[in-house]
Amino acid sequence: MGTMTTTLIAVAGNALKTGAPDVEHLYELSKRRQWNASDLPWASLDFSAVPLELRRGFADLLAQTHHGELGALTASARLVQSDARLMDKLFGATQVADEARHVEWFSRLLFQLDAPAPVMPALAAFIDDVTQAGDDLHLLVGMNILIEGLAQTLMLHAGKLLGALEVPELESFKVVGTWLTERVAADESRHLAFGIGRVRALVETLDTTKRLQLEERVAQWSTQLMQLTREHSAGVAAFGLDGDELMARCLADTHSRLKLTGIESGQLTS
């Protein structure tokens, strides 16, 4: 009890003003931009006119993302416990609420599509590896930069594609695509921005040994990520997407995000 009180006082001592105005700004945005998954007119979604192959392909993409969202929910909750600064805890708590909403949103959509889709083993293994990281900074890099980044690139791409559809039978895809871009991916942008800023600040304080350990871990994860992006999900083919081009974009985005954090990540190519 004594230790807990002391820790809380130390955390509160850091106060709301962290000297990191970016986090305060992101926290304000998060509070204002909370949305309710129940507001999507679920009952009006109708995928019955969508060819089964396309429905299955879409469900396949969603199942991978759903699994990532579950990982993000547990990871962000763990980071809230260990964040030393009060403002990071407050922002982190909004991320936990965001991820819960994403899990709900993807769950409801999968239910609505009614097409079973397995999670790719390589993706499940990668997410397990990240969420089980013993070091909180490693967890933050793996989750808020590598996994969230991958999701962000894919969501924006898929959302734009679906949102632009002008086929009456695919109207429900259009509705979902617009929600994906304007709500889900918008939340992920805040998580990424927080992750990049926080990691950059923490990397600057690392001694050489810790820095090398982090870079080694990131190099391992980058290898896993590259292998993963080679194994295209069935959904990519169903939508007639250029998988190689899309994955090259994911890796290029990951590379530039890592560069912003100051982590040496070597070459990321597909």
Ligand SMILES: [Fe+2]
């Ligand atoms: Fe999410």
Ligand SMILES: [Fe+2]
């Ligand atoms: Fe997220």
